Amino acid sequence: GNSVTQMEGPVTLSEEAFLTINCTYTATGYPSLFWYVQYPGEGLQLLLKATKADDKGSNKGFEATYRKETTSFHLEKGSVQVSDSAVYFCALSDKGSGNTGKLIFGQGTTLQVKP
Amino acid sequence: NAGVMQNPRHLVRRRGQEARLRCSPVKGHSHVYWYRQLPEEGLKFMVYLQKENIIDESGMPKERFSAEFPKEGPSILRIQQVVRGDSAAYFCASSPPAGQRNTEAFFGQGTRLTVV
Numbered sequence: 001g002n003s004v005t006q007m008e009g010p011v012t013l014s015e016e017a018f019l020t021i022n023c024t025y026t027a028t029g030y031p032s033l034f035w036y037v038q039y040p041g042e043g044l045q046l047l048l049k050a051t052k053a054d055d056k057g058s059n060k061g062f063e064a065t066y067r068k069e070t071t072s073f074h075l076e077k078g079s080v081q082v083s084d085s086a087v088y089f090c091a092l093s094d095k096g097s098g099n100t101g102k103l104i105f106g107q108g109t110t111l112q113v114k115p
Numbered sequence: 116n117a118g119v120m121q122n123p124r125h126l127v128r129r130r131g132q133e134a135r136l137r138c139s140p141v142k143g144h145s146h147v148y149w150y151r152q153l154p155e156e157g158l159k160f161m162v163y164l165q166k167e168n169i170i171d172e173s174g175m176p177k178e179r180f181s182a183e184f185p186k187e188g189p190s191i192l193r194i195q196q197v198v199r200g201d202s203a204a205y206f207c208a209s210s211p212p213a214g215q216r217n218t219e220a221f222f223g224q225g226t227r228l229t230v231v
Contacts, residue, residue: 004157034219043119043206043224044158089157102148102171103208103220105157 002027006090006106013080013113021075021109023064023090031092033057033066033073034103038087047075047088085113118142120189121207121223128197128230136192136226140209147190148220149182152204164190197230204228 007022025033032051036044048057050066050073057064062077073090090106120139128134140147145166150158163171164184175182179197184190194201204227208220 036222043121044208044222046219046221049219102160102163103150103158104160105150107157 002031002092002104004090004092004104004106006109009110011109011111013111015082015113015115016079019075019077019080019111021088021111023073023075023106025071025073025092027092034091034093035062035064035075036089036091038089044089080113082113082115085111119207119209119221119223121226123226124224126226126228128228130198130230131196134194134197134201134228136205136228137189138192138207138223139189141221143211144209145212146210147184148208149192150206150208152206158206199230202228202230
């Protein structure tokens with residue numbers, strides 16, 4: 001069945017460091033891929049998405065490219081801020097059209113950014 | 116987000132009691148999804164509903180759990196005879212009707228259930 005695997009955390013970085021959070025997936029067909037962010041005590045917010053191979057999603061300085069050949073959707077940011085400290089979830093949807101349908105989440109990666 | 120409302124935010128129940136979690140989707144959204152997040156884990160899909168219909172309940176435990184999304188009013192996730200293992204955060208998400216492409220699901224802030 002479909003699944004998502006993320007790198008384990010916590011990831012601890014200093015402010016302005018480069019961030020990579022790895023995400024790989026297993027899926028049949030052509031899923032849509034998402035990154036969600038969860039700030040402490042809050043619900044999930046969509047950070048970015050990509051609906052087909054080679055698409056690049058971007059938002060708030062974060063980027064991720066849909067790589068079908070490596071079944072990956074790694075999250076990157078060139079310069080993190082303390083306010084980026086949160087839990088990041090990679091997810092996929094079976095519906096390639098972009099309508100999320102049922103989402104399958106990775107286990108989440110906690111990012112801690114120190115001043 | 117545009118306002119998926121879940122209540123209560125925090126719910127404490129004793130073992131054996133019933134828990135009722137409510138979710139009001141974004142206005143105009145006809146699809147509702149419930150997810151459960153156990154401590155230190157990601158979200159696991161439980162059930163997908165459209166108005167008055169359960170579309171996919173493959174992630175719902177077979178016993179004690181039920182969900183509904185009536186024609187009027189919020190979606191309800193009901194857990195009967197709660198046990199300590201039910202302690203988790205329960206998130207609701209909503210999305211527009213099928214056919215509206217390139218939209219995402221909006222999540223509520225969750226209900227944190229603690230069973231004592």
